[in-house]
Amino acid sequence: MTPRFAAGTRVLVKNDWPEERGPCHIRTPHYLRGRSGQVERVLGAYRNPEDLAFARPAEERVLYHVLFDQPGIFPADGHAPDKLLVEIFEHWLEAA
Amino acid sequence: MSNPARAESIEQLDRLLAALMAKGVVTEAELAAQQASTDRASPEIGARMVARAWLDPAWRAMMLKNGTEAVEALGVSMAGAPPLGVLEDTARRHHVIVCTLCSCYPRAVLGYPPHWYKSFSYRSRVVREPRAVMAEWGSPVADDIELRVVDSTADYRWMVLPMRPAGTEGWSEDQLAALITRDVLVGVALPKLPA
Numbered sequence: 001m002t003p004r005f006a007a008g009t010r011v012l013v014k015n016d017w018p019e020e021r022g023p024c025h026i027r028t029p030h031y032l033r034g035r036s037g038q039v040e041r042v043l044g045a046y047r048n049p050e051d052l053a054f055a056r057p058a059e060e061r062v063l064y065h066v067l068f069d070q071p072g073i074f075p076a077d078g079h080a081p082d083k084l085l086v087e088i089f090e091h092w093l094e095a096a
Numbered sequence: 097m098s099n100p101a102r103a104e105s106i107e108q109l110d111r112l113l114a115a116l117m118a119k120g121v122v123t124e125a126e127l128a129a130q131q132a133s134t135d136r137a138s139p140e141i142g143a144r145m146v147a148r149a150w151l152d153p154a155w156r157a158m159m160l161k162n163g164t165e166a167v168e169a170l171g172v173s174m175a176g177a178p179p180l181g182v183l184e185d186t187a188r189r190h191h192v193i194v195c196t197l198c199s200c201y202p203r204a205v206l207g208y209p210p211h212w213y214k215s216f217s218y219r220s221r222v223v224r225e226p227r228a229v230m231a232e233w234g235s236p237v238a239d240d241i242e243l244r245v246v247d248s249t250a251d252y253r254w255m256v257l258p259m260r261p262a263g264t265e266g267w268s269e270d271q272l273a274a275l276i277t278r279d280v281l282v283g284v285a286l287p288k289l290p291a
Contacts, residue, residue, distance in 0.1 A: 027197060027249045028249070029196050029197060029223075029247060031196075031223065043179075043181075043251070044179070044251075046250065046251040049250065049251075063251055070223075070226070070243075070245065074224045074225070077224050077225035077227075077228065079227050079239070079243070081240070081241070081243070082226060082227070082242060082243045082244070082245070083242060083243070084223060084244075084245050084247060085191075085244050085245070085247070086246075086247040086249055087247075087248070087250035087251070087252055088249070088250075
């Protein structure tokens, strides 16, 4: 499976809220929806947990480690150099 | 501390196990083997990996490249376990690990997670105000250090490779391993020399 984004690429997490549309299982934290970050590394491909959780056939999806500026997300308590490093599946990412 | 299991929970578990065995999903032997490997897992495995990394650059490189391979090289089976990633602290960067969505934890190298790791308070606060949380743990982070909060959200599990403390020159692997606690491997504490 060829990753769409290489390390160093700026990406945007989709501002999508499937939990408002019905039962779902999502591994993308709410605090990152609509936020941009940078691909730190490609972690490989894993079966999509959003389908696995419901015992549906689950395709492999590329998983990335994505780095975000922590104070950009939590300005009230943030500190300049700090970062959040989070695993995000490719179908949640767009080129920023 | 957990409360003792309730009689109805035990009965429910027995019924579930009986059904899984009747359907051929698991055997008694597989369950016993899994239980034994779960019980064997403890922070001593992670501590051993770190101590060796402080002493052996080739081991360090291998462990950073493929944590799963490093664990298996210590004779611990990773069959069925999620892949392990190791995050390297430097003089300018420190990592702390959380799972905000549930309680993903590198059980293969740390054993059972402590209660605080699963608490709503730790999980919600450490991404929002990581420096305040670190200070409360007695591990204040200097202003010029980049603190990386690692939210373990999916298929990987993570542990921290901390900096080797000054004053440990010439120490053996066993002496170094004794400095590395569960909390150090999660990143809420830093290795400290005995007073």
